[in-house]
Amino acid sequence: MAQWTSSVGAARMARLLASGGPGRGPAYRRLAAGVRSLVTEGGVPVGARLPAERELARALGVSRTTVAAAFEVLREEGFLRSRRGAGSWTALPSGHVEPAQGVHPVAVEHAGRVIDLGSAALAAPEPWLSLAARGAAEELAAFTGSHGYYQAGLPALREELAARYTARGVPTAPEQILVSSGGAMGALTLLMGLLVRPADRVAVEAPGYANVLAMLARCGARRVPVGIGAGGWDMEAWRRVLREAAPRLAYVIPDFHNPTGVLVGDDQRRELVERARAVGAVVLVDETMVDLALDPWITPARPVAAFDRAGSTVVTVGSAGKVFWGGLRIGWVRAAPALVRRMAAARVCVDLGTPVLEQLVVLRLLTDHLEPVLGAQRDRLRAGRDALAVALRRELPEWEFTVPGGGMTLWVRTAGLSGSRLAAAGERLGVRLASGPRFGVDGAFESFLRLPFTVGEAVAREAVARLVTAASEVREGGAAEETEVFVA
Numbered sequence: 001m002a003q004w005t006s007s008v009g010a011a012r013m014a015r016l017l018a019s020g021g022p023g024r025g026p027a028y029r030r031l032a033a034g035v036r037s038l039v040t041e042g043g044v045p046v047g048a049r050l051p052a053e054r055e056l057a058r059a060l061g062v063s064r065t066t067v068a069a070a071f072e073v074l075r076e077e078g079f080l081r082s083r084r085g086a087g088s089w090t091a092l093p094s095g096h097v098e099p100a101q102g103v104h105p106v107a108v109e110h111a112g113r114v115i116d117l118g119s120a121a122l123a124a125p126e127p128w129l130s131l132a133a134r135g136a137a138e139e140l141a142a143f144t145g146s147h148g149y150y151q152a153g154l155p156a157l158r159e160e161l162a163a164r165y166t167a168r169g170v171p172t173a174p175e176q177i178l179v180s181s182g183g184a185m186g187a188l189t190l191l192m193g194l195l196v197r198p199a200d201r202v203a204v205e206a207p208g209y210a211n212v213l214a215m216l217a218r219c220g221a222r223r224v225p226v227g228i229g230a231g232g233w234d235m236e237a238w239r240r241v242l243r244e245a246a247p248r249l250a251y252v253i254p255d256f257h258n259p260t261g262v263l264v265g266d267d268q269r270r271e272l273v274e275r276a277r278a279v280g281a282v283v284l285v286d287e288t289m290v291d292l293a294l295d296p297w298i299t300p301a302r303p304v305a306a307f308d309r310a311g312s313t314v315v316t317v318g319s320a321g322k323v324f325w326g327g328l329r330i331g332w333v334r335a336a337p338a339l340v341r342r343m344a345a346a347r348v349c350v351d352l353g354t355p356v357l358e359q360l361v362v363l364r365l366l367t368d369h370l371e372p373v374l375g376a377q378r379d380r381l382r383a384g385r386d387a388l389a390v391a392l393r394r395e396l397p398e399w400e401f402t403v404p405g406g407g408m409t410l411w412v413r414t415a416g417l418s419g420s421r422l423a424a425a426g427e428r429l430g431v432r433l434a435s436g437p438r439f440g441v442d443g444a445f446e447s448f449l450r451l452p453f454t455v456g457e458a459v460a461r462e463a464v465a466r467l468v469t470a471a472s473e474v475r476e477g478g479a480a481e482e483t484e485v486f487v488a
Contacts, residue, residue: 006224006245008044010051010059012236016043017060027062028069035070036079039090039444041413042206045225046442050080050088092443115463118432120258120408120452124325125376128369129361135368136360143360149353151344153179153332157363161318161332164366170305170334178340180331180347181354184288184319187331188212190343190350191315195282196221201247205233207411207439207448209258209286212251225441228257230402232264235271242275249282254304256289259439259450260411261404263293266302273307273314281313288319291374293406294382311336320362322408323377330354330362381408384453384460391464392451396471410451417474419449425470431463433470 008016017034024030038044050056053071057064071088074080078093152158158174165172180187196202198220204213206225216223224245227234233252241247250272254264276283285304293300308314316334333343347353365373388410389403398415414422419435426433436448453460 006045006047006241007049008051010055013044013051013056014059028066028073031060031062031066031070032073032077035074035090036077039079039092040446041448042225042227042440042444044090045206046090046092046444048090050090052087113430115431115455115459115466117426117451117455117463118434119326120450120454121321121326122377122380122408122454124327125373128365128373128376129325129328132361132364132369135364136357139360140357143356148356150179150356150359151347151353152340153177153354154356154359154363157359157366160363160366161334165303165305165316165334168303168306170303172334173337175337176334176340178333178335178343179354179359180333181329181351182331183321183326183329184286184317184331185211185215186329186351187317187319187333188215188284188286190347191284191317191333192216192219192221194339194342194346195249195284195315197248200249201245203238203241203245203247203250203281204441205252205257206441207259207436207445208251208441209253210434210438212286213439213441216251223441225444228260228262228264230260230262232262232268233272235268238272239275242279242281246279247281249284250276251284251286252304253286253289255287255301256292256404256407258286258289258407259409261402261407261409263298263301263405269301269304270307273304277308277310277313283308283314285314285316287316288322289407290318291323292378292381292408294378294385295405298405305334315339320365324362324365324373328358328361330358380456381453383457384455385410387457388451388453388460388464391461392467395464395468408452408454410453412449412451414447414449414471416447417471418446420446421474422449422467422470425473426466429466429469431466431470433467 016038017031039046051059053064053067057067060067071080071082075082079091080088081091082088155174157179158177161177162172162174180190182189192215196216196219200221201224202216202221203224203226204216205228207228208225213223224241224247226237226241252272254269256263273283283304303316305314305316317331319331320328321331333340385403392399392401392412400413400415401410404410420437423433423435434450436445436450437443439445439450455463
């Protein structure tokens with residue numbers, strides 16, 4: 001399969017540059033700064049072909065000399081590569097690489113000393129988790145007389161999950177559900193093994209979920225980034241990518257997106273499904289955050305699967321890890337029965353099935369304790385979000401972010417400071433951070449951090465105090481390479 005090169009037309013480039021504001025200095029310097037910002041912040045993908053100098057000058061209403069001078073500055077800085085007769089492509093300076101793919105958690109014995117803002121995960125909701133575990137243990141005897149291998153999941157849990165989708169407006173039979181080990185990541189690993197071959201193109205959000213971006217890179221997929229911002233998906237970019245790149249798969253998180261917290265609207269969901277269906281692409285929807293609306297005025301969007309009338313375009317993944325507890329490694333897939341059967345057959349050489357006891361715990365939580373658990377977890381997140389936002393605005397007022405209506409994370413622009421260097425400084429200061437490039441393809445989003453608000457009010461304030469010190473170090477030229485960080 002030939003490599004697909006994205007391109008940005010002159011009119012679109014002019015619109016993107018206009019959204020960045022007028023800037024200061026000579027016109028060619030302002031233009032170079034605007035293009036540089038679009039590349040580093042993911043507005044234009046790395047490796048995208050830019051319009052010819054004459055076309056861009058006409059679209060911007062400036063002289064060709066201005067564009068040529070701006071392009072020369074970008075070439076000198078390493079943000080543009082050109083070949084005579086072939087055009088110019090965006091780039092990142094040599095030595096600028098994606099973060100290491102290995103990740104590791106903060107060791108338990110260091111948890112009191114290191115504030116972990118690399119991981120977006122809540123502590124377990126008690127007493128409900130323990131109550132569910134005790135109830136599950138009492139039920140276990142009913143299953144111990146068999147081998148315990150349920151390749152698609154416990155029938156009762158599949159029925160409950162199917163009923164929950166049906167109640168949300170997506171009629172679902174238990175045969176459309178598979179329960180996975182390893183949470184949503186386990187489900188995604190099974191799906192990627194069946195749906196994606198090496199060198200296949202997979203459209204992903206930019207920024208996107210770090211662990212899935214790493215998973216796709218490891219399996220040899222070609223990741224095609226498509227922008228997501230405060231208004232949702234960049235639908236103009238989605239139309240172009242689906243039409244020209246012909247991806248096999250599109251992976252999206254439309255409900256309180258990780259890392260931005262954006263909730264994508266119904267119209268964009270409908271259009272994405274329709275356009276994906278037209279080109280034969282599968283839309284893989286990650287719903288791990290779907291139950292985490294935090295503000296009362298948030299109107300839930302319709303499930304993406306509700307727009308897939310034929311049931312062959314959308315595959316949905318869910319998890320117990322975000323709402324209940326990260327240590328409860330149970331996920332699930334809603335898909336066409338044929339795909340569920342393929343997944344069940346494929347896992348024979350992987351794990352044979354999901355632990356019965358953990359499935360019983362999740363079933364108990366869903367049927368007996370869901371409402372109080374949701375209330376408690378949302379309260380925790382709301383308090384943490386508000387405390388983190390207040391502290392950031394007070395201590396680092398030049399940093400920019402939008403407070404999301406749900407989810408677990410703030411996506412913070414760091415006023416030009418390197419997220420990788422901030423993470424390195426934070427590691428020494430006892431606050432673990434996930435830098436922006438972990439959430440981009442080819443190392444974009446250097447001037448960003450993802451900051452979870454899962455740590456509680458007092459800890460959030462202390463984390464910001466340490467961030468202030470880290471920012472001072474980076475401004476003064478300190479901090480080198482980012483260490484490997486556990487990203488959940």
